[in-house]
Amino acid sequence: DTGVSQDPRHKITKRGQNVTFRCDPISEHNRLYWYRQTLGQGPEFLTYFQNEAQLEKSRLLSDRFSAERPKGSFSTLEIQRTEQGDSAMYLCASSLWETGTYEQYFGPGTRLTVT
Amino acid sequence: AQRVTQPEKLLSVFKGAPVELKCNYSYSGSPELFWYVQYSRQRLQLLLRHISRESIKGFTADLNKGETSFHLKKPFAQEEDSAMYYCALLRAGNMLTFGGGTRLMVKP
Numbered sequence: 001d002t003g004v005s006q007d008p009r010h011k012i013t014k015r016g017q018n019v020t021f022r023c024d025p026i027s028e029h030n031r032l033y034w035y036r037q038t039l040g041q042g043p044e045f046l047t048y049f050q051n052e053a054q055l056e057k058s059r060l061l062s063d064r065f066s067a068e069r070p071k072g073s074f075s076t077l078e079i080q081r082t083e084q085g086d087s088a089m090y091l092c093a094s095s096l097w098e099t100g101t102y103e104q105y106f107g108p109g110t111r112l113t114v115t
Numbered sequence: 116a117q118r119v120t121q122p123e124k125l126l127s128v129f130k131g132a133p134v135e136l137k138c139n140y141s142y143s144g145s146p147e148l149f150w151y152v153q154y155s156r157q158r159l160q161l162l163l164r165h166i167s168r169e170s171i172k173g174f175t176a177d178l179n180k181g182e183t184s185f186h187l188k189k190p191f192a193q194e195e196d197s198a199m200y201y202c203a204l205l206r207a208g209n210m211l212t213f214g215g216g217t218r219l220m221v222k223p
Contacts, residue, residue, distance in 0.1 A: 042203075103161050
């Protein structure tokens, strides 16, 4: 296990198309997070899972966005009817939630370009 | 609402000079603060956390609750320190709120 992986690394799509990204966390990690990062900004929280349960969603996550983690392992983030404003780097992170453990391990990200 | 501010987008210093990357936060609870670093073509990684009070790669950061600051410092910058640095605040649910980042450039 070499860490958090994300697929694809780059995605170019036309406005109005649907896209889906995948994140594979570190195998024993029970928490998984999605962040979005636009140019010149820090990452912004989108949503997170503990095992298969989605526990919180940011107001940034419009109805066009949906995330799943069906078996408590990998997660998918789908964007429907993409818009140019969705162009960003989508980061996934995972952590082992135990008392006093806070470190999140980040994946390399998926860069989305909507034309 | 929680917020993290990094006032400098870019900080450029010469090798061997001291470095201070500023971070200010607003948070109503007891803050847990972190510095993350992203080297060129690498993923975001944790540099240090305030609760451990450790020095990593010569960097230290002290939480000042009175000034609501968590500045990152290093007495002598090295070229390999050149990277993007993000200050982050942990809130309920283990979610991170990041600042906008500061690019550190260490010139030879």
